[in-house]
Amino acid sequence: MSELRDKLILVVDDEIHLVKFMRMNLELEGCRVVSASNGQEALERAREDMPDVVLLDIMMPEMDGFETLRRLREFSPVPVLILTAKDEEEDRIRGLELGADDYIGKPFSHRELVSRIRAVLRRHYASPPIPQTTVVVDDRLRIDFARREVLVNGERVNLRPTEYRLLYHLVQNAGYVQTHQMLLTRVWGPEYRDENHYLRLYITYLRQKIEEDPSNPKYILTERGIGYRFVDFEQHPGKGK
Numbered sequence: 001m002s003e004l005r006d007k008l009i010l011v012v013d014d015e016i017h018l019v020k021f022m023r024m025n026l027e028l029e030g031c032r033v034v035s036a037s038n039g040q041e042a043l044e045r046a047r048e049d050m051p052d053v054v055l056l057d058i059m060m061p062e063m064d065g066f067e068t069l070r071r072l073r074e075f076s077p078v079p080v081l082i083l084t085a086k087d088e089e090e091d092r093i094r095g096l097e098l099g100a101d102d103y104i105g106k107p108f109s110h111r112e113l114v115s116r117i118r119a120v121l122r123r124h125y126a127s128p129p130i131p132q133t134t135v136v137v138d139d140r141l142r143i144d145f146a147r148r149e150v151l152v153n154g155e156r157v158n159l160r161p162t163e164y165r166l167l168y169h170l171v172q173n174a175g176y177v178q179t180h181q182m183l184l185t186r187v188w189g190p191e192y193r194d195e196n197h198y199l200r201l202y203i204t205y206l207r208q209k210i211e212e213d214p215s216n217p218k219y220i221l222t223e224r225g226i227g228y229r230f231v232d233f234e235q236h237p238g239k240g241k
Contacts, residue, residue, distance in 0.1 A: 003118060005030030010051035012042040012068065013083065014060050018106075022055060025110040026117075039063030039071075046076055053117055056100070057083045058091050066098060073099040079124045081116055089197075096201060099160070119189045123162065135171060137233050141210060141219065143171060150210065157209050162187065166202050167210075170220060175232030177223045203228060 036042040058065035082095040135143045142151040207214040
C-alpha cells in the first residue's frame with residue numbers, strides 16, 4: 001500500500017495540463033487531489049479542505065505564489081512544495097525564506113514528484129528523539145530538548161521544524177565534524193545528500209537566530225569543504241530531569 005494513500009494534496013497552478021498531469025499521477029499513488037488555479041482560491045481551499053501537502057506554482061496571475069505562501073503561513077503550517085523553473089535559484093531561495101518546505105523544478109517526472117512529497121511529509125511529521133536534558137552551552141545560549149526550546153539571553157527563539165532538527169543533530173554531535181552529506185541525509189533525507197544549498201541556507205538561518213555575530217560565529221563552525229561542527233561544550237548533568 002502506498003504511504004501516500006488517502007493523503008489530501010492541494011495543487012495550485014494555472015496551467016491546466018500540468019494540473020491534470022499531477023492529479024493523474026498522484027491519484028495513482030492513492031492520493032486525494034483538489035486544485036486551485038489562483039492564489040485566492042488556493043487560500044480558500046487550504047482553509048476549507050485542510051490538505052496534507054500543498055503544491056504551489058510561483059508564476060500565477062493577480063496573486064503570485066510568493067504572496068499566496070506568505071498569506072498561507074499566517075494561518076497554516078501545512079507542508080508546501082513550490083513549483084519553479086529549473087534555473088530560477090532566486091525563486092527557490094525566496095520561497096524557502098517565506099516558509100516553503102521544498103521546491104521542485106519544472107519540468108519534473110512522476111517519480112521526482114512523488115519522492116519529494118514523501119520526503120516533505122516524512123520531515124514534517126517525524127521528530128528526532130528528544131533527550132530529557134537541558135544543554136547549557138554558555139551563559140548566553142541554552143537549549144531545552146525536552147520542551148523543544150532554544151533560549152538566547154533568556155529569550156525564547158522561534159525555530160522552524162527544519163531549523164530545530166538541524167540544530168539538534170549539530171548539538172548532539174558537538175565537537176565533531178558533521179559532513180554535508182551526513183547532515184543532509186539526517187535532516188532532509190537520503191534523497192537530498194547532494195543538495196548543499198539547502199544546508200548553507202539553513203545554517204545561515206540558525207546563525208542569524210542564535211549567534212551574537214552571525215558573520216563571525218562561535219557556535220556553528222564551518223569546516224571548509226567538509227561540513228559543520230558545533231562548538232565543543234560541557235553538558236551540565238542532571239538538567240531537564
